[in-house]
Amino acid sequence: MSTRLLGAPVQRTEDRRLTTGGGSFLDDLGSDACAAAFVRSPHAHARIRDIDVMDALDVDGLIAVYTYDDLTGPMAEPLPLLIPHPSIIDGRTPYALAREYVHHVGEPVAMVVARDRYAAEDAVERIRVDYEILDAVVGVEKAMQADRIVHEGMADNVAAHLVQEVGDAPAAIGAAPNTLELDLEIERSASIPMEGRGVYARWDSARGGGLRLYSSTQTATGVRAAVAAKLELQLGQVEVVVPDVGGGFGLKIVHPWPEEVMVPWAARQLDREIKWTEDRREHFVASAHERGQQQRVRVGFDDGGRILGLDVQILHDNGAYLPYGVIVPIVTSTQLLGPYKPGAYRVEFHSLYTTTAIVTPYRGAGRPQGVFAMERTMDAIADHLGKDRVDVRAANVIKPDEMPYDQGMLFQDGRPLIYDSGDYPKMLRMITDLVGWDDFEEYREQARAQGRRVGIGLACYVEGTGPGPYEGGHVQVETSGKVRVATGLTSQGQGHETALAQVVADKLGVPMSDIEVTTGDTRRMGYSVGTFASRGAVTSGSAVAMATVRLRDKVLKIAADALEADPGDLEIIDGRVQVKGSPAQGMELGTVAVLSNPLRYAFDAASAAATQFSGAADYDRPPVPEDEAPGLEGTDFYSPLRCTFASGAHAVIVETDPATAEVRILRYCVVHDCGNLINPTLVEGQVHGGVAQGVAGALYERMAYDEGGQLLNASFMDFLMPYASEVPRIEIDHLETPSPLNPLGVKGAGEAGVIPASAAIAAAVEDAEGFRIDQMPISPSELFHLRRRHARGEIASVPRRPAHRSLTKEN
């Protein structure tokens, strides 16, 4: 191998295409397709008395209108509950079109197909639905009260309930010399990708019928299987192709969406191409949200700050339905522990129905809430004992020599929660050095002298990444020498084309420019799970690496035969196989590809070399040796034993305006450990994007539902996604503790940046203001009112914090 490409800051190969308008997104396809639009419920909870479509029938360009009554067979059944779990008491999922009841604003009630979206929306406007309005249930408190019920036939609003215990936490807390009780809450937010959802279906009625479906999804194979089941088709009749996707952040792992089955179903009914491109308003009310969670923490600890017992009660708002199961509260329950090892732990969650949009994993997936609970608790312990906040964390972290560390629970993939690697004491030292923790009191004094208020905070996290069951890689050398790579999971802009090409280039010895990567196309890789849980590099990266090693072995074997050399004496450099030490003796990879496929017919000069009279043949052996296949391909699958655990710490310095209560981030520092870095530039990009969403969730974004279940800020005018001007410069330091669980030694990096942001920013604002912050996000208006309440003595002050002595010597 010439230069190592693994670990190199290679520029993203997809960027030229994506930044010069060369991308091809869902709505760029099917310009001649008919358009679909949906009549959506304007009410949070209602019974449908009647749907009157008469007035819509005059709309010029109308093709069809469908309601629930038009659906039969599996289409008339509820959509699947994707991830069943024993804790689920009553798992409700929606119908493709509402059947009698609607349970949130935006729920699809009728589907219109028309010549174009203009006509479709005209028709939608003219369909009159007569609703009997029922009680809305908004917020976990209301849901828990259960005086109003979301789902007909249920006695309360509890979708799932789970208690997990390691040791006897209540007893440990009871016996502890110090105890604290905290209520810590995070509000609803959402993924809000730049591109919304979208589906484009083409039905081919020839030979029993076949469906080609394009979807802006995070799982091609999942959509394929789900749609095939709904439409009663064989898998072989359905192809799913995922074009460029303008962001997903978790939301697009949900499948099948109502629209995702209705569009192909109607395409088949009508034998026409149909496309649906979600608009922003639909996206806000009818896709998915996350984060809304209340957490009550009881903690007992010794005088050194070590946690002896931790008891957490979680009220999780899962919205109107439960299609993705209870992944989010399970992740919170388990990942709340972060890098720490409490003496005993008990966690209980209630997952609750409310009449709001569904809740499914959004980047971070339950961790930002859990980390908020744990890290705010750490700060409270430090203040209670008059200790530095870093020291309390250092007293609780798992040490490197304790790895692998078994937390004694089951993780979200149903496998043991065992941390494989990490160096948390070093991580703490790195973050405090990076932000200058020990010098901060001096800076605070200087700022104070100028009438400025500043504060510092930090937060740590551990993230289980790269869950199974598996991903595959397929690598093929063409006779041109070009290498085609395919993996089944999809890409939403992360840079898979670059990272996977780096793996192949590095392992095979070919230039990046000769490699083409395809993701999310069931025609190229039919076995796959999808892109979620920071798993792309771990699972597909490993599978592609393994497939490439297989392919390389085959290349060397064939080339060794042709060169009459030993495979062990060969190397591949820049796409050429040659004898080590005498590079003149060798051949191009493309030639090896020609030789790998013995031919009867010559198609061009190159293929002539592989025909039956072209050279010395071994008459004792068939042209394709036993146990071999023609062609130069390698396929392999990586199935992890369990997740690999990435980790990190963020530290933030904020300034709060004494007059206007505006919060400004002065510094944002990140230490991040995702094992071996395939490409530091890509990882930094992921961290930057994550931090941007973290800052968003801490200071700007929220889903403002009113009591009646109307989303008051369902547009970019009022949903405050931060602009570039609101996102701070981000300083990153990498820590690399390789994972022993996969061939690349990597851990996931996709979600990390968002996870500790709310905790760290809350800590910094608290530090600047001198009173507790236990709820995020926080707006200037809210900070203003907190100040007033603090002045009236309604909120506890945090004690003046001691200047800190360096950790470096202690650990």
Add this chain to the structure above:
Amino acid sequence: MKPSAFTYHAPTSLDDAVRVLAEAGPDGKVLAGGQSLIPMMNMRLAAPAVLVDINRLPGLDTVRVDTGGVRVGALVRHTDLEDDAQAARTVPLLRQGLRLVAHPVIRNRGTTVGSIVHADPSAEMPAVLALLGGSMEVRGPSGTRSVGAADFFTGPLETGMAEGEIAVSAYFPRPAPGSGTAFVEIARRSGDYAMCGVAAVVTLDADLRITAARCCYISVAPVPLVVDMAEAVVGAVPASADLSAAADLAADRIEPEDDIHASADYRAHLARVLTERALAEAAEAALRETAGPGPHTTGIGAMR
């Protein structure tokens, strides 16, 4: 998010535009930069049956500056006015307000006159017009008339313009000699409509005493609200002016409301803080103005 069907006209003379608009009656709407109207149509919050696009009308894209003030044609984009150095020298508040209007891409298309006609109580340029006591020139089937700012803004998104009228220009008078201006606001994100904003003009005499002071408030009243601060600060030198008394005057007049971004109390608090900041900045600008480049200049005219 597609608009309902409409008939589109793109007349090339003002007379034609007025005629087509008059024929359309209550179903007609003028299309200028489209930065407010098009989103409203796409969300079907507005569904005009007839759209009269004024972008092809000749002569409406000019900024005219004279010693008395700045006249801004109906097709002058926010950006062009912001970049006009002569206009900024004559009425500095124009640029001070414009840089707070949305973002550059929106300012590239949106028109200042369109923004004033739209009359959003959170918009900056209506406040600039109101504070300076400017006027709008409007043309209707029965001819041209001028409407003073005080009569122009009648409510949120409501103006004194009659059906079938087209705004031709806005006139921003230059403040009295010895004046300084400022525009300060607090928005959730850069470029957003403000939670509260205050434009101020302060005039000093030769002894550097305040002779006049006014503030105009956005996002805390149904229309851009002008408050005369004379009672609180006239006669004082800027350094010793009682800005908190000025803030009291504002507090009595504003009518802030709660919304999802800010409580009424917080907005009222911001109005106080920003009153002080705006008056202080305006007074500082007035001091610079009276100091001028030479000993006996009165500012703008001489500086040119």
